[in-house]
Amino acid sequence: MRWLRRPRADSGVTLIEVLVSMGLFALIGSLLLGMALSTDSVTASTRTRAGITEETRTAMERLTRELRQSAGIEAVTLPGPSSSMALTFWTDFDGDGVRDTAATDPEVLTYCWSPATLQLTLGSTTDCDTARPVLAATVASVELELDSSEWAYDANGDGTTTWLELDQKGAPVGNQNNQPDGTELLHIDLVGVTIAVRDGSGEQTYHTQIDLRNRS
Numbered sequence: 001m002r003w004l005r006r007p008r009a010d011s012g013v014t015l016i017e018v019l020v021s022m023g024l025f026a027l028i029g030s031l032l033l034g035m036a037l038s039t040d041s042v043t044a045s046t047r048t049r050a051g052i053t054e055e056t057r058t059a060m061e062r063l064t065r066e067l068r069q070s071a072g073i074e075a076v077t078l079p080g081p082s083s084s085m086a087l088t089f090w091t092d093f094d095g096d097g098v099r100d101t102a103a104t105d106p107e108v109l110t111y112c113w114s115p116a117t118l119q120l121t122l123g124s125t126t127d128c129d130t131a132r133p134v135l136a137a138t139v140a141s142v143e144l145e146l147d148s149s150e151w152a153y154d155a156n157g158d159g160t161t162t163w164l165e166l167d168q169k170g171a172p173v174g175n176q177n178n179q180p181d182g183t184e185l186l187h188i189d190l191v192g193v194t195i196a197v198r199d200g201s202g203e204q205t206y207h208t209q210i211d212l213r214n215r216s
Helices: 013-068 163-169
Strands: 073-077 085-090 108-114 119-123 140-150 190-199 202-211
Touching: 013 140, 073 119, 085 140, 108 190, 119 140, 140 163
Parallel strands: none
Antiparallel strands: 073 085, 085 108, 108 119, 140 190, 190 202
């Protein structure tokens, strides 16, 4: 009579099996942690970008509203790689025909941008050093387009009359000094503003086109 040997009962796991299990758990844990950190980083970046977009949109809407209601541009300094931008205009908010320059509720406004500070600021005087930031975000660049709807002065016939064409026209339209000032500013009624705002490692560009409806 043959006796069948009963299989030995499993008394536990080997050290190798324990080490393999620990390695697998560590690998899976690392992958899950990496995914969680990546998701958190993307969420924070998206939240920051959304905040910058909303802040910039609000600032651009304010600039558009104030400039559209203004009587026209009084002074402007075009921005450059190493030069600041300044845009001064008067908006008669209370309709009394008087220029109110009180610091508490000014009507003569100056928007400034400096390549040194990379800030867009707003002040009640032409002194940009005393102006306050209107954006917390870093403004990498600002571009201004100063055009006129008086197509009779469109020298190159491209359908757009720029401040430079007005300036080069000479008296009584321009003064031929290659600066947007004096008499040519009286003819400017279309203003384009483009700003590039940094959000982390990238930039977002915003543009607005403003029709100076109340230009005197």
